[in-house]
Amino acid sequence: MxxxxxxxxxxxxxxxxxxxxxxxxxxxxxxxxxxxxxxxxxxxxxxxxxxxxxxxxxxxxxxxxxxxxxxxxxxxxxxxxxxxxxxxxxxxxxxxxxxxxxxxxxxxxxxxxxxxxxxxxxxxxxxxxxxxxxxxxxxxxxxxxxxxxxxxxxxxxxxxxxxxxxxxxxxxxLALAEKKEVVSLLLREFEDSGADWLWQTDAARCLTHVSPRFATALELTLADLDGKPLLQVLAGDTWQAGNFASGLRDLAEKLKRRESFSNLILPVKINGVTRWWELSASPRTDERGTFLGFRGVGSDVTEQRDSADKINRLARYDTLTGLPNRMLINETLVRAMDEADRWNRHCAFMMIDLDRFKAVNDTLGHPTGDKLLTVVAGRLRALMTENELCGRIGGDEFAVVIRDGGDLARLEALAGEIIAELSRPYEVDQHTLYIGASVGTAIGPKDGRTAEMLIRSADLALYRSKDAGGGAHHCYEPQLHADAEERRTLEIWLRTALEKGELHLAYQPVVMANDTRVVGFEALLRWTHPEKGVIPPYKFIPVAEEARLITPIGEWVLRTACMEAANWPADVRIAVNVSPEQLNDPNFVTSVVSALAHSGLSPSRLELEVTESVFLREGTRAIAVLDQILGLGIKLALDDFGTGYSSLGYLRKTQFSTIKVDRSFVQGAAKKSAESLAIIRAVVAMADSLGMTTTAEGAETEDEFQLIRELGCTKVQGYLFGRPMPAEDARELIATASRRRSAA
Structure with a gap:
């Protein structure tokens, strides 16, 4: 006023x-x-x-x-x-x-x-x-x-x-002025932030107004853009050729249909460099509804897209080897199965597991193991064609997706090439390393209608290859699924067998070769199921090891055998088999000491039998555990010598008291096999030179016994001197032998 x-x-x-x-x-x-x-x-x-x-x-x-x-x-x-x-x-x-x-x-x-x-x-x-x-x-x-x-x-x-x-x-x-001020501030901040730009077209899709930052992003001036078609500006050099990106075609369709769009991503080439832009816009009309053009915003999202691509790569590629990881392998397999179903053809999936890789990690350390995996990945990648994709699915396991897997001969050849290539020596950190590979293959859709089923089938085939000793290739068979189901059922039964008293021990005598005097028994685990009857050890022992049940079962065997042996004469020993899984248990030595303490058995009367596999699977840890066992005064026996790698290094590193000759050599020697005879003589000579005794397994006839004695074996074990028997029969056998010696 x-x-x-x-x-x-x-x-x-x-x-x-x-x-x-x-x-x-x-x-x-x-x-x-x-x-x-x-x-x-x-x-x-x-x-x-x-x-x-x-x-x-x-x-x-x-x-x-x-x-x-x-x-x-x-x-x-x-x-x-x-x-x-x-x-x-x-x-x-x-x-x-x-x-x-x-x-x-x-x-x-x-x-x-x-x-x-x-x-x-x-x-x-x-x-x-x-x-x-x-x-x-x-x-x-x-x-x-x-x-x-x-x-x-x-x-x-x-x-x-x-x-x-x-x-x-x-x-x-006042409200209108405030709104105008807010809008002005927002627009000013919008422009000054440098993140987005404003643009506007007329009804003919030609630019009528753009913000300075829009022109700067295109490395042009405002005068260069005024009146030019938006699509021509964004297409750049490809405008004349007509070779547009899919994103630009989508934009053209939206503009043609006069539809609103948001977050439309398209590539824009600026001076030879491809940038990624994100555009959003809405159509403009006057009060009579007449179309005036589009008004929208845009931003450069190249950095965000690069970051997303990097994250996507990290999510789908193994950081160590650079190969596709489990996620990308699964996605590729799903697409391959969809294409196979669409075109009525077959695809295939290979599972690859490295043999003896754990020994490298245990002896040389994980850094060396990681370097070895990168070399393995390079060799696998070199074997792949456009039809295959290989990847690492975890640890020392790899996989191959074969998009067109109808040629069985090609699959066998590829598996053979993989095994041969991965079995060649490796030079890593001045070490020459030798590993191998096992391969399992499944063909879709006959071996699995889904990706999960096909992977499961290939895994079963790989399990068979590993079970066969490694370095082999097997294709999936329906029987493998039946075997897997049987193992699953056995595992379920086995988890309660110990509690229900279904497990028991049988004792097989060991006699001296010179006078057939009983000097010990080997404790053998047996299982009698209430419905299925007797289940052989070769079926349930591997299941117990895979299911990590062998440790509690092994502890029970050790306690029971020591309690029984404590009732025998002082000159009769008890031998107990030890699984490699037991040696991996940090409480194993404690359980042995506990079994001896509760039974009162002298450590010198206990003999633990191990196989060569404990050294391959556990490396130096097995030697450390066995050294503790020897320190307690317990005897060690090397079982099935000659059937595996038979490395003399095992005998040098560990003080075995007995070497057991496998029954296959005894039977071969009885049939006059020169190789078997030579192996037995070599083992006996080596044991004598190292101060060890030898025990020949599988003596079933008098002729085999006489041959074993002539070859110089110290002790004999076989059906000729007694089958595995209950504890009562073992006691009776010891008593009978004692009476005979007294009478003599």
Whole structure:
């Protein structure tokens, strides 16, 4: 209201002048001029105060300023009402009408000039109007008094309505201004952030407006872009050739159909460098619905896409070898099976497991093992064609997906190449390493309708290759699934067999070759199932080892055998077979000491039998455990010597007391096999030179026994001297032999 301060002052002074002229004959001069002077000073003070804050805007008034304006209206209204109080009852109507006219003019002007202050205006109108009504009433002008009342009511109503509209308009303007300011700030921040740009096209899909950052991203100027088709700008060098990327074709379809789109990714080549852009836009129309073009935003997402590609690669590729990992192998196999089903052909899946790799890790450490795996991966990758994809699925296991696997001869040849290539020597960290590979193959969809089933079938075929000794390839057969189901069932039964007392020990005698004197027994584990009857050891022992049940079963065997042997004469030993899995148990030595302590058996009467596989599977750990066993005074026997690798290094590293010759050599020697005879003689000569005894297994006839004795074996074990028998029969056999010796 400060811009109207001078106008209001001038109006008030004019009205004051007219009023003084009209009242000078009816009011005493001192009173009249005193009032006039006070009114002039009040109006000058108010005008001066408003002029000093003339920069003040009505939309930023404080509560105190509003209160001050209201107080000013009360004072001004009161001052204008004072003259009417001094009028005599007989004042001429012309004078009254003159005063009424001046007040009406001031009230009307205030009603329109003070719209921004509804409360102040209504107070001024109320005071002035009341004075006007009273003045005309006491002057005997009833009609004019009534008219004054109506006039004041109209002014008050008009002032109220105008004030309300003014406030509503002001509020709307403030809200709109605030929104414009927010939008302006957002757009400014949007542009300044450097992340996105604005663009706009006309109905012909030509650019009509782009932000400077859009042009900068294209390494062009705004003038270069103005009026050019959006698709041509984005296509770049490919516009003439028409060899567009799929993302650009999608954009063209969206623009053609005038559809909104968001987060559309497409490649944009800028000066030979491919960048990835993300565009979003909506169609524009006028109030009549006429299509005007598109308005949208864009951003460069090359870095985000590169990061996503890197994350995707990390998720699908093995970090050590660079080969596809299990996830990508599974995805590729699913696609291969879908294509095989669609085109009525076959695909194949190979599982590859490295033989003797664990020995490398145990002896040379995991860093060397990791380097070996990278070399293995390189050799596998070199064997692949476009038809195959190889990958690492974990540990020392690899896999190959063959998209077209209908040629069985090709599958056999590929498996043979893999085994041969992976079995060649490796030079790693100045070490020459020898490992091998076992392969299992399954063909889809006949060996599995889904990827999971096909992998399971290949795994069963690989299990058969490993079970056959490694370095072999087998294809899946339905019988493998039956065997796997049988192993699963055996595992379930075996978990409760020990608790139910279904396991028992049988004892087979060992005699001296020179006089057939019983010097010991070998404790052999047997299982009699209540429904299936006797289950042979060659079936349930491997299951127990795979299921990690051999450790508790082995502890039970050791305790039971020691308790039984404690009842025998002091010169009769007990031999117990030990699984490689038991030697891997950190509590194995403790369990041996506990069995000896509870039974009271002398350590020298206990002999533990191990095979060469413990050295291949456990490396130096097996030697450390066996050294602790020897330190307790327990004897060690090397079982099935000659059937495996038969490394003399085992005999040098561990002090075995006995070497057991496998029954296959005994039977071969009985048939006059030169190889078997030579092996037995060599083993006997070596054992004698190392101070060990030899035990020949499998003597079933007198002729075999005589041959064993002639070849120089120290002890004999076989059906000729007794089959595995219950503990009671073993005790009876010992007692009978003792009586015979006493009689002799």
């Amino acid at each position: 400060q811009d109207r301060a001078l106008v209001r002052l001038f109006t008030n002074l004019c009205g004051l002048t007219f009023l003084v002229i009209a009242l000078r004959a009816h009011i005493a001069s001192p009173v009249l001029y005193g009032w006039a002077g006070a009114t002039v000073l009040l109006n000058i003070h108010i005008a001066a105060a408003r002029w000093r804050v003339r920069e003040w805007k009505s939309n930023s008034a404080t509560r105190a300023e509003l209160h001050r304006e209201t107080l000013n209206s009360v004072l001004v209204g009161g001052m204008w009402a004072i003259p009417t109080l001094f009028l005599a009852p007989g004042t001429p109507p012309a004078t009254v009408f003159a005063i009424w006219t001046i007040l009406a003019a001031l009230m009307t002007g205030s009603a329109f000039m003070l719209t921004a202050l509804p409360l102040a205006t209504m107070i001024f109108l109320g005071i002035s109007g009341l004075a006007m009504i009273l003045m005309t009433h006491f002057a005997g002008l009833a009609l004019i008094a009534g008219t004054s009342f109506i006039f004041c009511a109209l002014l008050l109503t008009t002032s109220l309505i105008s004030g309300r509209r003014f406030v509503e308009t002001l509020v709307s303007e």
